[in-house]
Amino acid sequence: MTMLKRPLPGKSLLLKRVATRFRSLFMHVVVPKPLRTFGRHALAALAVLALAGLATRPAAAEELAKNLFGAKKLPAVAAPQSIGFYSKGCFAGGVAIPLNGPKWEVMRPSRNRRWGHPTMIALIEKLSRDAAADGWPGLLVGDISQPRGGPMLTGHASHQIGLDADIWLTPMPDRKLSLEQRENMSATLLVDEKTHLVKDALWAPAHTRLLKRAASYAEVERILVNPGIKKKLCDTVKGDRGWLRKVRPFWGHDYHFHIRIGCQPGSPKCKAQENTAPGDGCDQSLAWWFTEEPWRPNKNPDRPKARDLMTMASLPAACQAVLDGPNPASAEAVTYYGDYYGEDGVPVAAAPVLTKAPSLARASASGAAALPATANAYAETPEIGIPLPRPRPGY
Template identity: 70%
Template sequence: MTFLIARAARAAAVLAAMLAFAVPAAQPAQSAELAKDLFGSQRLPAATAAKSYGFYSKGCFSGGLAIATDGPTWQAMRLSRNRRWGHPVMINLVEKLSRQATADGWPGLLVGDISQPRGGPMLTGHASHQIGLDADIWLTPMPDRRLTAEERENMSAISMIRKGGLTVDERIWTKAHARLLKRAASYPEVERILVHPGIKKKLCETVTGDRSWLRKVRPFWGHDYHFHIRIGCQPGSTGCKKQAETVRGEGCDESLAWWFTEEPWRPNKNPDRPKARDIMTMASLPKECRAVLSAPEPVSEAAVTVGPGADAMAVAAAEAAAPAVLEPAGSAPAVASTGAIPLNAFAPTPEIGIPLPRPRPGS
């Protein structure tokens, strides 16, 4: 009898161990899904307070707003990507830059990628742009007419760099380009502006008078046809991880000279190595990002699209403060409604394939 009891106890222990190992398999599949697939499938933002979680290249954000497809001094590009979303402070800044740059002789902005509706890693392209605090602005001036949806998908930005070289093409580069970058760097919320090393070199060689803003302009691969604005973590975003401060000085020293050596442009020794976004799961992101994914949607796309002259912060505050109201059972799929007043119609996404971004040299 004692032997039978002992054997039964051992069998129970083995079964318990087997069940313990089986528990992880019963966890939600979301934990193993690629984060880029989950965030890339979101059509609308999380209808909660505007907050950024994590770092620029590993995070998400809530309370996002979209910049309108058209304004008097801007036009949004690559509409099919659905990447016109950002933290309200970023949306306000892009609109402000578009208005004030006209005083510098710039006709208007062509706005590239900002973020996905809820941030997170993207299906293609950027490593950053995940927490609503990054935005790409084309170095091509806005034309004096409204571009068609097809043009916004297929029109190519103009590179400022000589073909096959590392310095600017003097036939394309103008003083207005420099004034635009200075204007963008002048805003206190802007911490970095990324440009091609050749553009940085041109600025170092030609800017006179106040050169303090050059500190914010940093050289980086690939930014020959657009510049990248990055603002800092915003008040209230306690889960946002700050980036390191830029080094002192103008950045026109040996750190810039390095970019004109062979080293930064050597072919990638591991071209088949997967990019972080291609293997990143939800376990890699801040825990708050799960709540961001499951948060209710706003009543409509128009309710969280900021049109010309509107204050993005005021819109965001109204959106976050209004109670979410779900549709009655048995009706259309439940969508959160906040009652926010629509500011601008959200242009429909064209039925066009998503254009792939240009790769980093050597990748």
């Protein structure tokens, strides 16, 4: 431009030209008085940007993985497979637990977080039956995973690979809850926020039996509870205390407990967690939770959470293929009923078996490795004799 070949004009004229250019680009820009105090070189640089029309724009930010996975309403049809770590991954071949079962009801159904690896869903259904035999009226099932896992829009850092599930410590009522009640009913908080101890008036031996039953399954590697609940168990459990090793104290978890199972066969890209420490956990590691240190205010409360930073590049490459994978015909087609019996005592059939498994054989556009499809999420899942995972660790 000829203007750039001329000597720089005086400050007053330069400011007018800058303002004129910005008006043409953005309809109206008022040049603030402080600009008049700028040095000659700063004004020159500003003029060049204005005269160039700000032609160079920054590349659009890569979309967050939580938005991409949070938008998926159905799982990827493929062999059941967990990919990555509990707090950084995804999963394919997921199935849903029915909203209603003989001894369970799904809470907060609008979140669409009733999906998991078939082993996880089968285990929840088994727990509902076994706990009922122990005297627990029925399970209120909280969040499991999104249809394809991945980072969530809100809430959990984990629950990303279909191997985590939350179960409320409130027993199922003796009546069927309406959808509105499931969305709005408050859970019972069992721990005092100030003392971090269990409220004795709310705790019952049935809570202990429920947690012991959940810990009894070989598939379960960890059960996360509030430190106050762990202390209550340490103070009251008699006889066999070996199962307490799996029960780990963690922040929150004052109205529900968190079941975590290990990486399952057929998931070579699943990253296992370290084994829990030996012993029942009723030691100095628990005492730490009753010092001031764990409860000190966050020094950086505005620091973004991991889910607010994760893009697809942050996740295992195979998660792109999961994200791009085909949908099943419907949610009902991939709902796992196991040996669920209807009210009339007649077994409800499991999801239908396809004659040909859909394939994720193509690589994704980003070059991510394709997922194997030797089986599919529609196939009937074993009742729960499911292969026993190797023991691993914990919080």
